[in-house]
Amino acid sequence: MTLPAHDTRVTYPAGSLAERATVLHVQPAGEGLVAVVTDVTAFHPVDAAWPDQPADAGAIILADGTQLPIRDAVVAASDGTALHLGADVPVRKGTEGWAFLVAHLVDAGSAIAEGDEVEITAEATARRALSAGHTACHAASLALNLALEGRWSKPARTDALGRPDFDGIAIASSRIEPNGSLDRYRLNKSLRRAGFDVAGLADELGALGETISATVGEWVAAGSPVRIDRDGDGLTDRRYWVAELPGGAASIACGGTHVGSLAELGRVEVALELVDDGGTPVLEMRTRTGA
Template sequence: MSDVVIHQVRPTKVLFTQGIMQSLTQVQWVEQTDTSTYVVTEKTPFHPVSHIWPDHPADKGFLVFNGKQYTVTDCVTGAFDIENSKLYKGTDIPVKRGEPGWYFVVLHELELDMALNINDAVELVVDARYQTALSRGHSAGHLASYALNKVLEQGYWRKDASRKDVLNNRDFHSYAQTLSLVSENKSTDSYRLGKTLKKRGLNVAEILADLSLIEARVNDVLATWLATNASVVMKCEGDTLTDSRFWCCDLGIGESITMPCGGSHVQSLTEYKDITIELTFKSDQELEMITKAN
């Protein structure tokens, strides 16, 4: 990146975990490339796409400055090298979070003609409809993964497993997941059913034979869980981008889920009419689960 204004950047405070979708804030850093302007602010309601596990897309919305709206064309994770006053974007980030001498920030990308200065006051406004649709898709995907584990626990393993989920079911999702993608009111998960899982004791042939039955049972579990109208709470160990965040949902009857997750989420299961999954074998070693939220 070029055309840098030297300034001490601090870690971005994130607001999306609190359901806040617009905020007044100050500009900390402005940097231009040949095609875009990148803006770092003190705080933001925008959820950036992760450079490590980019399953949850960036929020959409706009920045308001001097009464004019500017579209935020992308929102990504950035890392600021304090000693060298250098900003790295997305997959160019050379360090892990928590590295001494580095701050992680949210980078708002705007069109090139955006002219801002350090300490300018701006308003950031998230597209609430889009963020809410992503949140529904993401939380639904979490519930579906635990429901799938629960159903497969009932007769589809011939060996015990050292890795159990928080509901004490063998963690098929964790063992087998190779890809996930959150989209509006939807989540897509891909699972690999290779030799390693068969050695761990997964009965892949039985799963193939019973795929429609498994799908129906998972949907039954999801319907039962939604009927609890349980709250979804994001527990945060701090307000910066790299502080640990946990998705928590107490379904009652001894089924309470707490899991690490950095995405945006619903606040209650009452935000759903229903959640259903579809299971498809893409090959003899790849299973796809599509979760749809209504």
């Protein structure tokens, strides 16, 4: 068994939806699936370390035209002796001596083998919906930081626009959805000790949601362009979401996919809610777009 020694080359950051590829490795993946690793892919996988954006939908097309539906795609890793999939990857992404790979999961028994020349395709409508949701999520996070700026009584690390980074400091989880997102922020003791004031927040959620929506709406109306800057084409090469906002360019490290302009989002609505998580208050921000 030969395992890839280099990271998968990925083209989805540039917006690609299809890529000719060579199959490098095939192995059982449990639950009636096999994992297929190729040298290059246009298919966005889910990363177990931060599973915010789901995998693309699509297929592997064999040389004879047979289409193998891709049931899921996950980040995998190999040290040359074994391939570890998804949550079973034992090291941090980018660890020296390991190759980080995109594993496409297809039905067991599929007629695919190492050395096959295939085409990997991602479904355009599903990709665009997730890309719109992810772009809206980043824009809303910056607008959230702006709306909450006055609640900090101590200096805090700043975001891409130079404001206290509530999103980066308090975030517990993020889930990208078609044309939307759900972010959860823990309002715990450490956040309050850092200088964030939670007093009266529950009474202001409606107004805050309207303020955030209005801010994002201004950026949408300005047609702010969005691009992905990247250090390279390998799976673990650093990538950055960059938006040219009216107040300046904002750059956020991100491995997901995005639309090319905030104008593509249409109307963006942001709603906030306070919930309880085992005694800790959690602020939920739900974003919806008209894309």
